[in-house]
Every structure is written in C-alpha cells, then in structure tokens.
Amino acid sequence: MPAQINPSILSADFARLADEAEAVRGADWLHVDVMDNHFVPNLTLGVPVVESLARATDTPLDCHLMIEAPDRWAPQYVEAGAGSVTFHAEAAAAPVRLAREIRAKGARASMALKPATPIEPYEDLLPELDMLLIMTVEPGFGGQAFLDIMLPKIRRTRELIKKHGLELWLQVDGGVSASTIERCADAGADVFVAGSAVYGASDPAEAVRALRTQADA
Ligand code: DX5
Numbered sequence: 001m002p003a004q005i006n007p008s009i010l011s012a013d014f015a016r017l018a019d020e021a022e023a024v025r026g027a028d029w030l031h032v033d034v035m036d037n038h039f040v041p042n043l044t045l046g047v048p049v050v051e052s053l054a055r056a057t058d059t060p061l062d063c064h065l066m067i068e069a070p071d072r073w074a075p076q077y078v079e080a081g082a083g084s085v086t087f088h089a090e091a092a093a094a095p096v097r098l099a100r101e102i103r104a105k106g107a108r109a110s111m112a113l114k115p116a117t118p119i120e121p122y123e124d125l126l127p128e129l130d131m132l133l134i135m136t137v138e139p140g141f142g143g144q145a146f147l148d149i150m151l152p153k154i155r156r157t158r159e160l161i162k163k164h165g166l167e168l169w170l171q172v173d174g175g176v177s178a179s180t181i182e183r184c185a186d187a188g189a190d191v192f193v194a195g196s197a198v199y200g201a202s203d204p205a206e207a208v209r210a211l212r213t214q215a216d217a
C-alpha cells in the first residue's frame, strides 16, 4: 500500500476547520484528536464538532480518541461520520467488543498504544482491528519531539502483522516530520499522522505530498 498521510487538525486553526481541511486537500484522511482532559492533560473537541466537520469536507475523518470510557463514546463518533475510530488500549474496558461494535456500525476499528504500552499482550486481538496506532510521543500535545525508542516496537508490530498475514494498517503519531518519517517507514509504518509538520508549513498540501514521497522512497 502507498504511504498514507493524515494531517492532524490539532495544529490547525480551530475557528476555521472547514478551510483548514480544504488546505490539505489530497491528504488520505484528516486526523482528529479528541481529548477529554482526563486520559490526557488537554481538552479539544467532541462529537458535535466531528459531526459538522464530516459534513464540511470530503476527506474521511480518522478520529483518535484520547479519552476515558471509549467503550461508551467511540460508537457515537462513528454515528457522527468518522470513517475510522481509534480508542486507546489503556482506556478500553472491553477492546474486542468495542472494535466489533465500531466495525458493525460501519467504520474502521483502530487501537492505540501509548509509548509505555507493549504490543505483545495484544497479539491475539490484532485480527479484530483495521489499524494499530503506535504513539511516538506521549499523547496530549502537538509539536513534541519524536521518540526514537519507539522504532523497535513499530518493527515488532510489523513482524506480528506479517506473521498472522493481516491487512492491518500500522499508524504512527507524534513528531512525524521530514526528518523522522523515513525511519518510521523503514520500521514498517504505513500511515503517518503529522500535525505541526503539515500545518506549520507555508503550503500544507505540498507538505503532505512531500511527506508521502519521502515515506514511499
Ligand atoms: C498528540 C496527538 C497528535 C498530534 C501530533 O497527542 O495525538 O495527533 O497532533 O502532532 P505533531 O505531528 O505536531 O507531533
């Protein structure tokens, strides 16, 4: 699969979200960071904003839920129009049941791991997922430095995906930029979230294309 680049609107202007979505036309997905000030020490947006954004753009929404009680909330993001919903392994009470519910409602089901959460305990769950997200910063804020120490986990996850012959996408999120994306791609990632590297660029759409070219090289 060619590399997918998902700009994170966390680094966009929240008062102009429809325009900011348009500014990255050509991106594969728009990455929407939902934070509840409990699971992470930051607060962003919720279901009503996702509902409006889904109406305002043709680019599918990749909702990353950094919230407690995702078992209760994730299905509502599918109903709001998200094409992919990611819950955190550390927060889900019943990840298999939740992934099945997300899929049954018609979205791609995805699970995220914070930097200190290993992949190995989740090996048997991988067939239930459409994507696995490996955080390459501590979740909560854009613009943080990429954690190189996550590269072995990306590699081990790619091995597990191969071993089980799965179609699972492997996403990385946090500090992904022109100077780190090649290392992520080499380690086996194929979906790349980039916030500050895209919205901090003078031409965000061009930044998306450049990142994709680098990741595919
Ligand atoms: C951080 C969020 C990321 C964030 C990435 O917790 O999950 O999606 O927007 O921002 P950058 O690309 O600037 O590290």
Ligand code: ZN
Pocket: 008, 031, 032, 033, 064, 173, 193
């Ligand atoms: Zn994110």
